[in-house]
Amino acid sequence: MIEIKNLHKSYPMGKESLHVLKGLNLKIEEGEFVSIMGSSGSGKSTLLNIVGLLDVHDEGEYILDGELIENLNEKKAAVLRNKFLGFVFQSFNLINYKTALENVSMPLYYAGVGRKERQKIAMEYLEKVELGAWANHLPSELSGGQKQRVAIARALVTKPKVVLADEPTGALDSTTTDSVMDLLKDINNEGMTVFVITHEEEVAEQTKRIVRLKDGVIISDEKVNQKVKA
Protein backbone atom coordinates (compact mmCIF):
# COMPACT_ATOMS: atom_id res chain seq x y z
CA MET A 1 0.00 0.00 0.00
CA ILE A 2 2.76 2.42 1.00
CA GLU A 3 6.29 1.96 -0.20
CA ILE A 4 9.13 4.33 0.61
CA LYS A 5 12.64 3.99 -0.79
CA ASN A 6 15.62 6.03 0.33
CA LEU A 7 13.46 9.04 1.23
CA HIS A 8 15.24 12.33 1.99
CA LYS A 9 13.82 15.62 3.14
CA SER A 10 15.48 18.79 4.35
CA TYR A 11 14.12 22.17 5.32
CA PRO A 12 15.95 25.41 4.68
CA MET A 13 16.88 27.12 7.95
CA GLY A 14 18.33 30.47 7.05
CA LYS A 15 21.51 29.79 5.10
CA GLU A 16 21.84 26.23 6.41
CA SER A 17 19.43 23.46 5.68
CA LEU A 18 18.08 21.05 8.22
CA HIS A 19 18.29 17.46 7.07
CA VAL A 20 15.21 15.87 8.67
CA LEU A 21 14.75 12.55 6.88
CA LYS A 22 17.96 10.77 5.96
CA GLY A 23 17.14 7.95 3.60
CA LEU A 24 14.11 6.09 4.94
CA ASN A 25 12.99 2.71 3.61
CA LEU A 26 9.56 1.50 4.68
CA LYS A 27 6.92 -0.79 3.27
CA ILE A 28 3.41 -0.95 4.65
CA GLU A 29 0.97 -3.54 3.35
CA GLU A 30 -2.75 -3.17 3.03
CA GLY A 31 -4.58 -3.69 6.33
CA GLU A 32 -1.60 -2.99 8.58
CA PHE A 33 -1.86 -0.95 11.77
CA VAL A 34 1.47 0.82 12.06
CA SER A 35 2.71 3.36 14.56
CA ILE A 36 5.70 5.62 14.05
CA MET A 37 7.39 6.40 17.34
CA GLY A 38 9.97 8.98 18.03
CA SER A 39 10.73 11.99 20.13
CA SER A 40 10.07 15.45 18.76
CA GLY A 41 12.54 16.35 16.03
CA SER A 42 12.92 12.73 14.99
CA GLY A 43 11.23 13.44 11.70
CA LYS A 44 8.03 11.49 12.32
CA SER A 45 5.67 14.37 11.51
CA THR A 46 7.64 15.15 8.37
CA LEU A 47 7.25 11.54 7.31
CA LEU A 48 3.50 11.67 7.86
CA ASN A 49 3.21 14.92 5.90
CA ILE A 50 5.02 13.37 2.97
CA VAL A 51 2.99 10.17 3.13
CA GLY A 52 -0.14 12.32 3.43
CA LEU A 53 0.81 14.34 0.34
CA LEU A 54 0.76 17.46 2.45
CA ASP A 55 4.42 18.02 1.74
CA VAL A 56 6.87 16.86 -0.94
CA HIS A 57 10.08 14.86 -0.53
CA ASP A 58 13.43 15.90 -1.95
CA GLU A 59 14.91 12.57 -2.92
CA GLY A 60 13.94 8.93 -3.13
CA GLU A 61 10.72 7.23 -4.12
CA TYR A 62 7.25 7.16 -2.64
CA ILE A 63 4.72 4.73 -4.07
CA LEU A 64 1.11 5.04 -2.88
CA ASP A 65 -1.23 2.21 -3.88
CA GLY A 66 1.02 1.31 -6.77
CA GLU A 67 1.32 4.87 -8.02
CA LEU A 68 4.70 6.60 -8.03
CA ILE A 69 4.30 10.02 -6.46
CA GLU A 70 6.40 12.58 -8.30
CA ASN A 71 5.94 16.01 -9.83
CA LEU A 72 2.61 16.30 -8.11
CA ASN A 73 0.86 19.54 -8.75
CA GLU A 74 -1.47 20.92 -6.11
CA LYS A 75 -4.60 19.93 -7.94
CA LYS A 76 -3.54 16.32 -8.44
CA ALA A 77 -2.37 16.06 -4.84
CA ALA A 78 -5.75 17.35 -3.69
CA VAL A 79 -7.57 14.72 -5.73
CA LEU A 80 -5.30 11.94 -4.44
CA ARG A 81 -5.71 13.09 -0.83
CA ASN A 82 -9.44 13.11 -1.27
CA LYS A 83 -9.51 9.66 -2.82
CA PHE A 84 -6.84 7.68 -0.95
CA LEU A 85 -6.21 9.37 2.39
CA GLY A 86 -8.09 10.22 5.52
CA PHE A 87 -6.54 12.52 8.11
CA VAL A 88 -6.86 12.66 11.87
CA PHE A 89 -4.99 15.52 13.54
CA GLN A 90 -3.91 16.15 17.08
CA SER A 91 -5.84 19.43 17.16
CA PHE A 92 -8.88 17.86 15.39
CA ASN A 93 -8.96 20.61 12.74
CA LEU A 94 -12.70 20.76 12.45
CA ILE A 95 -14.19 23.82 10.77
CA ASN A 96 -15.65 25.73 13.67
CA TYR A 97 -18.67 27.24 11.97
CA LYS A 98 -19.89 23.93 10.57
CA THR A 99 -21.88 21.30 12.44
CA ALA A 100 -20.51 17.83 13.09
CA LEU A 101 -22.52 16.48 10.17
CA GLU A 102 -21.30 19.22 7.83
CA ASN A 103 -17.71 18.65 8.89
CA VAL A 104 -17.99 14.93 8.20
CA SER A 105 -19.60 15.46 4.81
CA MET A 106 -17.00 17.98 3.64
CA PRO A 107 -14.62 15.47 1.96
CA LEU A 108 -17.63 14.14 0.03
CA TYR A 109 -18.36 17.67 -1.17
CA TYR A 110 -14.89 17.87 -2.65
CA ALA A 111 -15.33 14.37 -4.08
CA GLY A 112 -18.35 15.70 -5.96
CA VAL A 113 -21.02 13.70 -4.14
CA GLY A 114 -24.53 15.19 -4.21
CA ARG A 115 -25.96 16.90 -1.16
CA LYS A 116 -28.57 14.34 -0.15
CA GLU A 117 -26.17 11.45 -0.64
CA ARG A 118 -23.50 13.35 1.28
CA GLN A 119 -25.68 13.83 4.31
CA LYS A 120 -26.81 10.23 4.28
CA ILE A 121 -23.26 8.84 4.16
CA ALA A 122 -21.97 11.35 6.71
CA MET A 123 -24.78 10.41 9.09
CA GLU A 124 -23.86 6.72 8.76
CA TYR A 125 -20.30 7.46 9.78
CA LEU A 126 -21.34 9.73 12.63
CA GLU A 127 -23.47 6.92 13.96
CA LYS A 128 -20.54 4.59 13.56
CA VAL A 129 -18.53 6.77 15.95
CA GLU A 130 -21.62 6.92 18.17
CA LEU A 131 -22.23 10.62 17.65
CA GLY A 132 -25.44 10.41 15.65
CA ALA A 133 -27.24 12.42 18.30
CA TRP A 134 -24.68 15.22 17.99
CA ALA A 135 -24.96 15.63 14.24
CA ASN A 136 -26.25 19.19 14.40
CA HIS A 137 -23.89 20.45 17.06
CA LEU A 138 -21.01 22.80 16.41
CA PRO A 139 -17.49 21.66 17.36
CA SER A 140 -17.48 24.16 20.22
CA GLU A 141 -20.34 22.20 21.80
CA LEU A 142 -18.42 18.91 21.74
CA SER A 143 -15.82 17.50 24.13
CA GLY A 144 -12.27 16.76 22.96
CA GLY A 145 -12.98 13.05 22.56
CA GLN A 146 -16.16 13.76 20.63
CA LYS A 147 -14.33 16.17 18.36
CA GLN A 148 -11.71 13.58 17.60
CA ARG A 149 -14.39 11.02 16.84
CA VAL A 150 -16.01 13.48 14.44
CA ALA A 151 -12.58 13.93 12.85
CA ILE A 152 -12.22 10.15 12.53
CA ALA A 153 -15.65 9.90 10.94
CA ARG A 154 -14.57 12.64 8.55
CA ALA A 155 -11.36 10.73 7.73
CA LEU A 156 -13.34 7.58 6.95
CA VAL A 157 -16.22 9.04 5.03
CA THR A 158 -14.61 8.78 1.59
CA LYS A 159 -13.55 5.16 2.25
CA PRO A 160 -9.87 5.96 1.86
CA LYS A 161 -7.10 3.41 1.44
CA VAL A 162 -5.11 4.74 4.38
CA VAL A 163 -6.03 6.64 7.53
CA LEU A 164 -3.21 8.88 8.70
CA ALA A 165 -3.36 9.92 12.33
CA ASP A 166 -0.95 12.54 13.68
CA GLU A 167 -0.83 12.25 17.48
CA PRO A 168 -4.57 11.50 17.49
CA THR A 169 -4.63 11.24 21.27
CA GLY A 170 -2.16 14.02 22.03
CA ALA A 171 -4.86 16.38 23.24
CA LEU A 172 -6.97 13.81 25.07
CA ASP A 173 -7.06 12.37 28.59
CA SER A 174 -6.44 8.65 29.16
CA THR A 175 -10.09 7.53 29.09
CA THR A 176 -10.87 9.26 25.84
CA THR A 177 -7.49 8.13 24.49
CA ASP A 178 -8.61 4.57 24.98
CA SER A 179 -11.94 5.12 23.27
CA VAL A 180 -10.23 6.78 20.29
CA MET A 181 -7.69 3.95 20.07
CA ASP A 182 -10.47 1.39 20.26
CA LEU A 183 -12.13 3.12 17.38
CA LEU A 184 -8.94 3.04 15.32
CA LYS A 185 -8.53 -0.65 16.14
CA ASP A 186 -12.09 -1.33 14.97
CA ILE A 187 -11.39 0.44 11.74
CA ASN A 188 -8.25 -1.60 11.27
CA ASN A 189 -10.12 -4.79 12.02
CA GLU A 190 -12.45 -3.93 9.17
CA GLY A 191 -9.40 -4.02 6.88
CA MET A 192 -8.36 -0.34 6.74
CA THR A 193 -4.67 0.52 6.71
CA VAL A 194 -4.02 2.80 9.69
CA PHE A 195 -0.85 4.82 10.13
CA VAL A 196 -0.40 6.47 13.51
CA ILE A 197 2.24 8.91 14.62
CA THR A 198 2.81 9.12 18.34
CA HIS A 199 5.35 9.61 21.04
CA GLU A 200 3.28 7.73 23.63
CA GLU A 201 4.49 4.20 24.29
CA GLU A 202 0.98 3.15 25.44
CA VAL A 203 -0.58 4.24 22.18
CA ALA A 204 2.07 2.56 20.09
CA GLU A 205 1.64 -0.69 21.95
CA GLN A 206 -1.97 -0.90 20.84
CA THR A 207 -0.93 -1.01 17.19
CA LYS A 208 0.35 -4.08 15.37
CA ARG A 209 3.72 -2.76 14.24
CA ILE A 210 6.00 -0.12 15.72
CA VAL A 211 8.57 1.74 13.65
CA ARG A 212 10.98 3.82 15.72
CA LEU A 213 12.56 6.91 14.25
CA LYS A 214 15.54 8.77 15.60
CA ASP A 215 17.30 11.70 13.97
CA GLY A 216 15.79 10.96 10.60
CA VAL A 217 16.62 7.27 10.38
CA ILE A 218 14.67 4.14 11.30
CA ILE A 219 16.29 2.49 14.31
CA SER A 220 13.85 -0.38 14.78
CA ASP A 221 10.83 -1.93 13.08
CA GLU A 222 9.02 -4.68 14.94
CA LYS A 223 5.69 -6.46 15.09
CA VAL A 224 3.76 -6.15 18.36
CA ASN A 225 2.21 -9.10 20.10
CA GLN A 226 -1.21 -7.69 20.80
CA LYS A 227 -1.97 -7.95 24.44
CA VAL A 228 -5.54 -7.89 25.50
CA LYS A 229 -5.86 -5.17 28.05
CA ALA A 230 -7.00 -6.23 31.42
Place this chain on the structure above:
Amino acid sequence: MFDLDRWREIFQSINKNKLRTLLSGFTIAFAILLFTILFGIGNGLQNTFKREFAGDSMLSIYIWANKTTKPYKGLQSGRQIQLENSDIDFILDKFDNNVNTISPRIQQQVQAVYKGEQNNYTLRAVYPSYQQLESAEVESGRFLTMLDLQQRKKVVAIGRLVEKDLFGQLSGLGKDINLGGISYKVIGTFSDPGGSNDERYIYAPFTTIQRLYGNTDKIGDVGLTYNPNLNVDQAIAFGNKLKNALKDKHDVSPRDQSAIGLYNYAEGNKQVSMMMLVLNVIILFIGIGTLIAGIIGISNIMVYIVRERTKELGIRKALGATPGSIISMILMESILITAIAGYVGLLIGTGVLKLIGESLEKYFITNPSVNTGVVIGATITLIIAGTIAGYLPAKRAARIKPIDALNDN
Protein backbone atom coordinates in the same frame (compact mmCIF):
# COMPACT_ATOMS: atom_id res chain seq x y z
CA MET B 1 -22.87 27.34 -14.67
CA PHE B 2 -24.81 27.44 -11.45
CA ASP B 3 -23.41 25.21 -8.75
CA LEU B 4 -25.97 25.13 -5.98
CA ASP B 5 -23.62 23.36 -3.60
CA ARG B 6 -20.96 25.99 -4.03
CA TRP B 7 -23.44 28.78 -3.35
CA ARG B 8 -24.59 26.93 -0.25
CA GLU B 9 -21.01 26.89 0.96
CA ILE B 10 -20.68 30.61 0.28
CA PHE B 11 -23.94 31.57 1.96
CA GLN B 12 -23.04 29.49 4.96
CA SER B 13 -19.65 31.14 5.23
CA ILE B 14 -21.26 34.60 4.92
CA ASN B 15 -23.95 33.74 7.40
CA LYS B 16 -21.66 32.26 10.01
CA ASN B 17 -19.22 35.16 9.85
CA LYS B 18 -21.58 38.08 10.17
CA LEU B 19 -19.10 40.58 11.58
CA ARG B 20 -16.64 39.95 8.79
CA THR B 21 -19.39 40.24 6.19
CA LEU B 22 -20.78 43.38 7.79
CA LEU B 23 -17.37 45.01 7.94
CA SER B 24 -16.52 44.50 4.31
CA GLY B 25 -20.07 45.26 3.20
CA PHE B 26 -20.07 48.50 5.18
CA THR B 27 -16.84 49.69 3.56
CA ILE B 28 -18.23 49.15 0.09
CA ALA B 29 -21.66 50.57 0.85
CA PHE B 30 -20.10 53.64 2.44
CA ALA B 31 -17.77 54.26 -0.49
CA ILE B 32 -20.62 54.01 -2.98
CA LEU B 33 -22.84 56.15 -0.74
CA LEU B 34 -20.22 58.93 -0.56
CA PHE B 35 -19.57 58.62 -4.26
CA THR B 36 -23.26 58.96 -5.07
CA ILE B 37 -23.78 61.96 -2.79
CA LEU B 38 -20.68 63.82 -3.94
CA PHE B 39 -21.47 63.20 -7.56
CA GLY B 40 -25.06 64.24 -7.02
CA ILE B 41 -24.06 67.50 -5.32
CA GLY B 42 -21.58 68.19 -8.11
CA ASN B 43 -24.33 67.69 -10.66
CA GLY B 44 -26.57 69.96 -8.60
CA LEU B 45 -23.96 72.75 -8.76
CA GLN B 46 -23.79 72.30 -12.51
CA ASN B 47 -27.55 72.48 -12.80
CA THR B 48 -27.50 75.78 -10.91
CA PHE B 49 -24.87 77.18 -13.25
CA LYS B 50 -26.88 76.19 -16.26
CA ARG B 51 -29.97 77.85 -14.88
CA GLU B 52 -28.25 81.07 -13.74
CA PHE B 53 -26.83 81.76 -17.16
CA ALA B 54 -30.08 81.07 -18.94
CA GLY B 55 -31.25 84.71 -18.56
CA ASP B 56 -30.28 85.86 -22.01
CA SER B 57 -29.64 83.96 -25.15
CA MET B 58 -26.16 82.51 -24.79
CA LEU B 59 -25.55 82.91 -28.50
CA SER B 60 -25.81 86.69 -28.79
CA ILE B 61 -23.63 89.66 -29.73
CA TYR B 62 -24.40 93.31 -28.96
CA ILE B 63 -22.87 96.19 -30.93
CA TRP B 64 -22.86 99.91 -30.14
CA ALA B 65 -20.92 103.00 -31.22
CA ASN B 66 -18.84 105.67 -29.44
CA LYS B 67 -16.53 108.48 -30.35
CA THR B 68 -13.31 107.64 -32.19
CA THR B 69 -10.07 107.86 -30.23
CA LYS B 70 -7.64 107.79 -33.14
CA PRO B 71 -7.43 109.91 -36.30
CA TYR B 72 -7.80 107.86 -39.47
CA LYS B 73 -7.92 108.55 -43.22
CA GLY B 74 -7.65 112.27 -42.61
CA LEU B 75 -10.51 112.26 -40.11
CA GLN B 76 -9.89 113.61 -36.65
CA SER B 77 -10.27 111.68 -33.44
CA GLY B 78 -13.25 112.43 -31.23
CA ARG B 79 -15.70 111.94 -34.08
CA GLN B 80 -19.04 110.39 -32.98
CA ILE B 81 -19.81 107.21 -34.87
CA GLN B 82 -23.49 106.66 -35.56
CA LEU B 83 -25.01 103.28 -36.36
CA GLU B 84 -27.75 103.45 -38.97
CA ASN B 85 -30.31 101.21 -40.63
CA SER B 86 -27.83 100.52 -43.38
CA ASP B 87 -25.58 98.79 -40.84
CA ILE B 88 -28.21 96.10 -40.36
CA ASP B 89 -28.31 95.46 -44.09
CA PHE B 90 -24.52 95.58 -44.21
CA ILE B 91 -24.21 92.88 -41.51
CA LEU B 92 -26.89 90.69 -43.07
CA ASP B 93 -25.25 91.12 -46.45
CA LYS B 94 -21.76 90.24 -45.30
CA PHE B 95 -22.42 87.65 -42.60
CA ASP B 96 -25.68 86.09 -43.64
CA ASN B 97 -24.43 82.55 -42.86
CA ASN B 98 -23.43 83.37 -39.33
CA VAL B 99 -26.38 85.53 -38.30
CA ASN B 100 -29.45 83.78 -37.00
CA THR B 101 -31.60 86.78 -36.01
CA ILE B 102 -30.77 90.45 -35.82
CA SER B 103 -32.48 93.47 -34.34
CA PRO B 104 -31.59 97.16 -34.03
CA ARG B 105 -32.44 98.86 -30.78
CA ILE B 106 -33.18 102.36 -29.60
CA GLN B 107 -33.44 102.78 -25.86
CA GLN B 108 -34.83 105.69 -23.92
CA GLN B 109 -36.31 106.43 -20.55
CA VAL B 110 -40.04 107.16 -20.67
CA GLN B 111 -42.69 108.02 -18.21
CA ALA B 112 -45.60 105.62 -18.50
CA VAL B 113 -49.03 106.67 -17.33
CA TYR B 114 -52.17 104.63 -16.97
CA LYS B 115 -55.06 106.34 -15.24
CA GLY B 116 -53.71 107.40 -11.87
CA GLU B 117 -50.60 105.20 -11.96
CA GLN B 118 -47.31 106.34 -13.41
CA ASN B 119 -43.73 105.18 -13.41
CA ASN B 120 -40.46 105.45 -15.32
CA TYR B 121 -39.34 102.64 -17.58
CA THR B 122 -36.90 101.93 -20.35
CA LEU B 123 -38.61 101.88 -23.72
CA ARG B 124 -36.90 99.68 -26.25
CA ALA B 125 -37.64 100.00 -29.93
CA VAL B 126 -36.81 96.69 -31.58
CA TYR B 127 -37.60 94.08 -34.23
CA PRO B 128 -39.86 91.10 -33.37
CA SER B 129 -36.75 88.88 -33.39
CA TYR B 130 -35.50 90.70 -30.31
CA GLN B 131 -37.66 88.36 -28.27
CA GLN B 132 -35.12 85.59 -28.90
CA LEU B 133 -32.23 87.79 -27.78
CA GLU B 134 -33.86 88.35 -24.41
CA SER B 135 -35.31 84.84 -24.17
CA ALA B 136 -38.54 86.61 -23.21
CA GLU B 137 -41.63 84.44 -22.87
CA VAL B 138 -45.07 85.75 -23.80
CA GLU B 139 -47.46 85.55 -20.83
CA SER B 140 -50.55 86.97 -22.50
CA GLY B 141 -51.38 88.45 -25.90
CA ARG B 142 -48.41 88.47 -28.26
CA PHE B 143 -45.02 90.04 -28.87
CA LEU B 144 -44.32 92.50 -31.71
CA THR B 145 -44.80 91.30 -35.30
CA MET B 146 -43.41 92.41 -38.67
CA LEU B 147 -46.87 93.74 -39.48
CA ASP B 148 -46.63 96.14 -36.51
CA LEU B 149 -43.36 97.41 -37.96
CA GLN B 150 -44.60 97.73 -41.50
CA GLN B 151 -47.65 99.70 -40.39
CA ARG B 152 -45.70 101.61 -37.75
CA LYS B 153 -48.40 100.76 -35.21
CA LYS B 154 -48.43 102.40 -31.84
CA VAL B 155 -48.43 99.17 -29.84
CA VAL B 156 -46.25 97.91 -27.00
CA ALA B 157 -45.43 94.66 -25.26
CA ILE B 158 -44.82 95.23 -21.56
CA GLY B 159 -42.93 93.26 -18.95
CA ARG B 160 -44.79 91.37 -16.25
CA LEU B 161 -43.72 93.88 -13.59
CA VAL B 162 -44.74 96.85 -15.68
CA GLU B 163 -48.21 95.39 -15.87
CA LYS B 164 -48.20 94.79 -12.13
CA ASP B 165 -47.06 98.37 -11.43
CA LEU B 166 -49.60 100.05 -13.69
CA PHE B 167 -52.56 97.71 -13.60
CA GLY B 168 -52.23 96.03 -10.22
CA GLN B 169 -54.03 92.72 -10.29
CA LEU B 170 -55.87 93.56 -13.49
CA SER B 171 -54.80 92.59 -16.98
CA GLY B 172 -53.19 95.32 -19.07
CA LEU B 173 -53.98 93.56 -22.33
CA GLY B 174 -55.80 95.80 -24.85
CA LYS B 175 -55.52 98.89 -22.61
CA ASP B 176 -53.98 102.14 -23.81
CA ILE B 177 -51.03 103.52 -21.90
CA ASN B 178 -49.38 106.89 -22.32
CA LEU B 179 -45.62 106.92 -22.94
CA GLY B 180 -44.05 110.38 -22.99
CA GLY B 181 -47.28 111.93 -24.20
CA ILE B 182 -48.09 109.41 -26.91
CA SER B 183 -50.72 106.72 -26.45
CA TYR B 184 -49.88 103.05 -27.17
CA LYS B 185 -52.06 99.97 -27.04
CA VAL B 186 -50.76 97.05 -24.93
CA ILE B 187 -50.74 93.95 -27.16
CA GLY B 188 -48.97 91.55 -24.85
CA THR B 189 -47.12 90.93 -21.63
CA PHE B 190 -44.03 88.83 -21.14
CA SER B 191 -41.88 87.29 -18.47
CA ASP B 192 -38.13 86.81 -18.63
CA PRO B 193 -36.01 84.06 -17.03
CA GLY B 194 -33.37 86.75 -16.43
CA GLY B 195 -35.46 88.08 -13.57
CA SER B 196 -37.04 91.32 -12.40
CA ASN B 197 -34.87 93.87 -14.25
CA ASP B 198 -35.68 92.26 -17.55
CA GLU B 199 -39.37 92.36 -16.72
CA ARG B 200 -39.49 96.16 -16.42
CA TYR B 201 -38.96 96.87 -20.11
CA ILE B 202 -41.47 98.12 -22.61
CA TYR B 203 -41.01 97.05 -26.21
CA ALA B 204 -42.33 99.05 -29.17
CA PRO B 205 -41.97 98.51 -32.95
CA PHE B 206 -38.62 99.85 -34.08
CA THR B 207 -40.01 101.74 -37.08
CA THR B 208 -42.70 103.48 -35.03
CA ILE B 209 -40.20 104.93 -32.58
CA GLN B 210 -37.65 105.80 -35.25
CA ARG B 211 -40.34 107.80 -37.07
CA LEU B 212 -41.81 109.42 -33.95
CA TYR B 213 -38.57 110.57 -32.39
CA GLY B 214 -36.48 112.32 -34.95
CA ASN B 215 -37.48 110.60 -38.17
CA THR B 216 -33.91 109.52 -39.05
CA ASP B 217 -32.09 106.29 -39.89
CA LYS B 218 -30.21 106.32 -36.61
CA ILE B 219 -29.91 103.20 -34.47
CA GLY B 220 -28.87 103.08 -30.81
CA ASP B 221 -27.30 99.68 -30.90
CA VAL B 222 -27.65 96.27 -32.55
CA GLY B 223 -28.28 92.88 -31.05
CA LEU B 224 -27.97 89.63 -32.95
CA THR B 225 -27.91 85.92 -32.32
CA TYR B 226 -25.40 83.90 -34.24
CA ASN B 227 -25.70 80.55 -35.92
CA PRO B 228 -25.99 77.92 -33.13
CA ASN B 229 -23.76 75.60 -35.14
CA LEU B 230 -20.76 77.83 -34.42
CA ASN B 231 -18.59 76.57 -31.61
CA VAL B 232 -17.27 78.97 -28.99
CA ASP B 233 -14.02 79.74 -30.78
CA GLN B 234 -15.73 80.20 -34.13
CA ALA B 235 -18.26 82.52 -32.49
CA ILE B 236 -15.50 84.63 -30.97
CA ALA B 237 -13.75 84.82 -34.33
CA PHE B 238 -17.03 85.86 -35.95
CA GLY B 239 -17.45 88.67 -33.39
CA ASN B 240 -13.97 89.97 -34.13
CA LYS B 241 -14.53 89.87 -37.88
CA LEU B 242 -17.83 91.68 -37.47
CA LYS B 243 -16.18 94.43 -35.42
CA ASN B 244 -13.41 94.93 -37.95
CA ALA B 245 -15.87 95.06 -40.83
CA LEU B 246 -17.92 97.75 -39.07
CA LYS B 247 -14.77 99.75 -38.28
CA ASP B 248 -13.89 99.61 -41.93
CA LYS B 249 -17.38 100.71 -42.99
CA HIS B 250 -17.35 103.69 -40.63
CA ASP B 251 -13.77 104.71 -41.43
CA VAL B 252 -12.52 103.86 -37.96
CA SER B 253 -8.85 103.06 -37.41
CA PRO B 254 -8.33 99.28 -37.02
CA ARG B 255 -6.40 100.10 -33.85
CA ASP B 256 -9.22 102.15 -32.36
CA GLN B 257 -10.52 100.05 -29.49
CA SER B 258 -13.51 102.11 -28.42
CA ALA B 259 -15.31 103.61 -31.42
CA ILE B 260 -17.18 100.38 -32.15
CA GLY B 261 -18.20 98.48 -29.04
CA LEU B 262 -19.03 94.80 -29.24
CA TYR B 263 -19.96 92.39 -26.49
CA ASN B 264 -19.89 88.75 -27.45
CA TYR B 265 -21.64 86.33 -25.09
CA ALA B 266 -19.45 83.61 -26.54
CA GLU B 267 -16.58 85.00 -24.47
CA GLY B 268 -18.68 84.75 -21.35
CA ASN B 269 -19.71 81.30 -22.47
CA LYS B 270 -16.11 80.35 -22.74
CA GLN B 271 -15.53 81.37 -19.15
CA VAL B 272 -18.63 79.56 -17.97
CA SER B 273 -17.66 76.40 -19.80
CA MET B 274 -14.16 76.67 -18.35
CA MET B 275 -15.69 76.93 -14.92
CA MET B 276 -17.93 73.94 -15.61
CA LEU B 277 -14.87 72.03 -16.80
CA VAL B 278 -12.96 72.87 -13.63
CA LEU B 279 -16.00 71.87 -11.58
CA ASN B 280 -16.22 68.60 -13.49
CA VAL B 281 -12.55 67.89 -12.90
CA ILE B 282 -12.94 68.58 -9.18
CA ILE B 283 -15.97 66.28 -9.00
CA LEU B 284 -14.08 63.63 -10.92
CA PHE B 285 -11.13 63.87 -8.54
CA ILE B 286 -13.36 63.59 -5.50
CA GLY B 287 -15.16 60.65 -7.08
CA ILE B 288 -11.94 58.87 -7.95
CA GLY B 289 -10.56 59.64 -4.49
CA THR B 290 -13.62 58.11 -2.85
CA LEU B 291 -13.34 55.06 -5.05
CA ILE B 292 -9.65 54.64 -4.26
CA ALA B 293 -10.44 54.86 -0.56
CA GLY B 294 -13.08 52.17 -1.10
CA ILE B 295 -10.65 50.02 -3.06
CA ILE B 296 -8.01 50.27 -0.35
CA GLY B 297 -10.65 49.44 2.25
CA ILE B 298 -11.89 46.34 0.47
CA SER B 299 -8.32 45.25 -0.27
CA ASN B 300 -7.36 45.43 3.38
CA ILE B 301 -10.42 43.48 4.39
CA MET B 302 -9.78 40.81 1.78
CA VAL B 303 -6.21 40.38 2.99
CA TYR B 304 -7.51 40.14 6.55
CA ILE B 305 -10.23 37.64 5.62
CA VAL B 306 -7.83 35.35 3.82
CA ARG B 307 -5.38 35.60 6.69
CA GLU B 308 -8.11 34.71 9.16
CA ARG B 309 -9.22 31.76 7.08
CA THR B 310 -5.78 30.31 6.39
CA LYS B 311 -6.29 27.42 8.76
CA GLU B 312 -9.75 26.64 7.44
CA LEU B 313 -8.36 26.68 3.91
CA GLY B 314 -5.60 24.29 5.03
CA ILE B 315 -8.22 21.89 6.42
CA ARG B 316 -10.20 22.10 3.21
CA LYS B 317 -7.06 21.36 1.22
CA ALA B 318 -6.23 18.36 3.38
CA LEU B 319 -9.75 17.07 2.72
CA GLY B 320 -9.29 17.38 -1.01
CA ALA B 321 -10.04 20.99 -2.00
CA THR B 322 -8.12 21.97 -5.12
CA PRO B 323 -6.42 25.39 -5.26
CA GLY B 324 -8.94 26.44 -7.91
CA SER B 325 -11.89 25.66 -5.69
CA ILE B 326 -10.31 27.64 -2.82
CA ILE B 327 -9.72 30.70 -4.99
CA SER B 328 -13.16 30.65 -6.55
CA MET B 329 -14.82 30.23 -3.16
CA ILE B 330 -13.13 33.33 -1.74
CA LEU B 331 -13.67 35.39 -4.87
CA MET B 332 -17.33 34.54 -5.27
CA GLU B 333 -17.90 35.42 -1.66
CA SER B 334 -16.19 38.78 -2.08
CA ILE B 335 -17.98 39.56 -5.34
CA LEU B 336 -21.34 38.72 -3.82
CA ILE B 337 -20.75 40.93 -0.79
CA THR B 338 -19.40 43.80 -2.90
CA ALA B 339 -22.29 43.69 -5.35
CA ILE B 340 -24.98 43.62 -2.68
CA ALA B 341 -23.29 46.25 -0.51
CA GLY B 342 -22.69 48.46 -3.56
CA TYR B 343 -26.35 48.26 -4.44
CA VAL B 344 -27.36 49.14 -0.89
CA GLY B 345 -24.99 52.13 -0.96
CA LEU B 346 -26.52 53.25 -4.24
CA LEU B 347 -30.04 53.00 -2.88
CA ILE B 348 -29.20 54.92 0.29
CA GLY B 349 -27.24 57.52 -1.68
CA THR B 350 -30.01 58.26 -4.16
CA GLY B 351 -32.52 58.24 -1.30
CA VAL B 352 -30.49 60.81 0.63
CA LEU B 353 -30.15 62.99 -2.48
CA LYS B 354 -33.91 62.90 -2.99
CA LEU B 355 -34.54 63.76 0.66
CA ILE B 356 -32.13 66.67 0.98
CA GLY B 357 -32.28 67.80 -2.66
CA GLU B 358 -35.05 70.34 -2.10
CA SER B 359 -33.49 71.97 0.93
CA LEU B 360 -30.13 72.47 -0.77
CA GLU B 361 -31.40 74.99 -3.26
CA LYS B 362 -30.35 77.94 -1.15
CA TYR B 363 -26.80 76.56 -1.18
CA PHE B 364 -26.51 76.95 -4.91
CA ILE B 365 -27.39 73.30 -5.58
CA THR B 366 -30.30 72.48 -7.86
CA ASN B 367 -31.84 69.04 -8.32
CA PRO B 368 -28.81 66.98 -7.24
CA SER B 369 -28.97 63.56 -8.87
CA VAL B 370 -26.68 60.98 -10.37
CA ASN B 371 -26.63 59.02 -13.52
CA THR B 372 -27.39 55.42 -12.49
CA GLY B 373 -24.89 54.22 -15.09
CA VAL B 374 -22.09 56.14 -13.39
CA VAL B 375 -22.84 54.60 -10.00
CA ILE B 376 -23.16 51.10 -11.42
CA GLY B 377 -19.84 51.71 -13.14
CA ALA B 378 -18.36 52.70 -9.78
CA THR B 379 -19.78 49.58 -8.14
CA ILE B 380 -18.35 47.40 -10.90
CA THR B 381 -14.99 49.12 -10.43
CA LEU B 382 -15.14 48.25 -6.75
CA ILE B 383 -16.14 44.67 -7.54
CA ILE B 384 -13.20 44.33 -9.90
CA ALA B 385 -10.90 45.94 -7.35
CA GLY B 386 -12.25 43.65 -4.64
CA THR B 387 -11.75 40.68 -6.91
CA ILE B 388 -8.16 41.60 -7.66
CA ALA B 389 -7.56 42.46 -4.03
CA GLY B 390 -9.04 39.13 -2.99
CA TYR B 391 -7.40 37.16 -5.78
CA LEU B 392 -3.82 37.81 -4.77
CA PRO B 393 -4.13 36.69 -1.13
CA ALA B 394 -6.52 33.89 -2.15
CA LYS B 395 -3.99 32.62 -4.63
CA ARG B 396 -1.26 32.79 -2.03
CA ALA B 397 -3.48 30.95 0.43
CA ALA B 398 -4.28 28.31 -2.18
CA ARG B 399 -0.57 27.86 -2.86
CA ILE B 400 0.52 27.60 0.74
CA LYS B 401 1.35 24.02 1.71
CA PRO B 402 -1.59 22.50 3.57
CA ILE B 403 0.69 21.51 6.38
CA ASP B 404 1.79 25.13 6.92
CA ALA B 405 -1.80 26.29 6.83
CA LEU B 406 -2.80 23.64 9.36
CA ASN B 407 -0.02 24.72 11.70
CA ASP B 408 -1.18 28.33 11.40
CA ASN B 409 -2.80 29.67 14.50
